[in-house]
Amino acid sequence: MSESAESHGTSMLSSFATFIAYLPEPCALVDATGHLAAVNPAWSDMFFDTGLGQPLTEAVARLFAWEPAHLQQMLVELNYLQADELHRVSFDAALAEPPDRWVNATLARTDHGFCLWQLSEVTRWQMVEAATHQLLEQFRDAIESISDGFALYDREERLVFCNRRYREIYPLCADLLRQGRSFREILRVSLERGQFMLASDTVEAFFAHQYAQFREGTSSEYQLTDGRWIRAVNHQTDDGATVGIRTDITEQRLASALREQTAAQEATIMAQSTLLAELSTPLLRISARTLVLPLIGAIDGARANRVVEHLLNAVEEQQASLVILDITGVPVVDTYVAGLMIQCARAIRLLGARMVLTGIRPDVAETLVTLGIDLGEIVTRASLQDGVRYALREG
Known part of the structure; x- marks a missing residue:
């Protein structure tokens, strides 16, 4: 030089x-x-x-x-x-x-x-990210800590998730218990593999009975081929999903206190359903007037309406001026989800607030283009981190 x-x-x-x-x-x-x-x-x-x-x-x-x-x-x-x-x-x-x-x-x-x-x-958004991660871990730990088998099916009767205990109860069909499998398919293959203690001429009647109880949200008891007795309780949630609780009652059937334990089990189901409802639309406040709503799992019409109602109430009650809607945890973005985004943005704007949409993956962007969805004036960011950074910068 x-x-x-x-x-x-x-x-x-x-x-x-x-x-x-x-x-x-x-x-x-x-x-x-x-x-x-x-x-x-x-x-x-x-x-x-x-x-x-x-x-x-x-x-x-x-x-x-x-x-x-x-x-x-x-x-x-x-x-x-x-x-x-x-x-x-x-x-x-x-x-x-x-x-x-x-x-x-x-x-x-x-x-x-x-x-x-x-x-x-960026300490504040790191704290938000940690809080969101902790919320997800708490949800997972809560489900895994349940001593009963726990499964959630969406309103289309597709498995959203189930815990380890649920798979342990049905060892002959554990490989089928994956997200997206229908209850009908799981039940049919379980019968074909001999999971239940049944006479050959009662298989179809058992299938019809179990499927009807699943759809109606009722309970029953049956015996597996390994000798265990299982109580199957199905509960319909407000958004049309089905919560399935499976309990090994082999010892309970021999106990004189079966009726009292049944009442306690029903109370447990209600508590678990309440927990599920609270965690389905978790709202986090990251500043005085900024809220974060991370969506997790499949979205259908009923749940979309519930999300909008919950979000609008929170915006009004907490005087929020900016809402971050994160769809990172939504596995499939379809017409329901796209409509939810537009509906949320419009409704929030009517209340004098703005919305930032985060979690736009490449496949999500392609889906939105295919569906002809115009996000218009909605601010979008690729990740929740970017959305929080934007919100903190905007004040």
């Missing part, structure tokens, strides 16, 4: 250092030798050890909390950046210094040979 070019680069670095001093977000400059040459006041406020004068790779390793494998990968990318083989590197990381805070870091190479390093604090 010529003396004049070097002098020009030094002058530009000094000019940028003056410029970043006025920026509200933490910023630093990395010179052509790969060392932190300047930091602004916001950076100094964020870090006790600012890393000033340190090599970039050393500063990155010291300023943030890393898993070893992730750190090695990041150092490789930073080396590419300094070698001018990459023009931008971004990462999310927790600060090494207390208190616990998260930032999004972006390093961009300039045309003058040095790099601009900017940080944006």
Whole structure:
């Protein structure tokens, strides 16, 4: 590099250092030798050890909390950046210094040979993401902790999910208990495989009886070929789905307190149904006037209406101005789901609030185009993280 070019680069670095001093977000400059040459006041406020004068790779390793494998990968990318083989590197990381805070870091190479390093604090959306993940884990743990077999079928009689105990009760057809299988198919194959203790001339009558009870939301007791007695209780939810509870009552049939235990079982079913109803439309508040509604599982017309009603009540009661509707957990986006999105957006707008739609996967985008759905003025983001970041930025 010529003396004049070097002098020009030094002058530009000094000019940028003056410029970043006025920026509200933490910023630093990395010179052509790969060392932190300047930091602004916001950076100094964020870090006790600012890393000033340190090599970039050393500063990155010291300023943030890393898993070893992730750190090695990041150092490789930073080396590419300094070698001018990459023009931008971004990462999310927790600060090494207390208190616990998260930032999004972006390093961009300039045309003058040095790099601009900017940080944006994202602690709030990290907390929202953690809360959402915890909610999903609580839902899963609650279902798995039930001592009975638990299954949920949608209004089309397709299996949405079942717990481990449900599969254990029906070992001869456990391989069929997968999302999307119909109750009729599961019951038919179970009979063909000899899951139930039946005389050959009663198979069709048993099939008709069990299927009718499933649709009507009633209960029955039957014996499996391994000698166990099972109580099958089916309960219809408000949105047309069916909750199935399966209990091994082999010992109970020998006990004199069977009637009392039956009453307790019915109470358990009602409690589980209430839990399911509460978790079907979980609303999270991430700021004074921002709500997040992550949808999980299949959406049909009845559930769509319930979601809209629940959401509008929450917007009015909590004086929300922005709602994030996340469809990441919706396995299939069809006419019902598309209509739900449009209906939510319109209804929310009538209440003076706005909606941000997140979880738009490539297959979801293709479906919306195929269905001819025009999202119009709805703000969309690819992930819940992006939607929360947008909401926090919009205030």
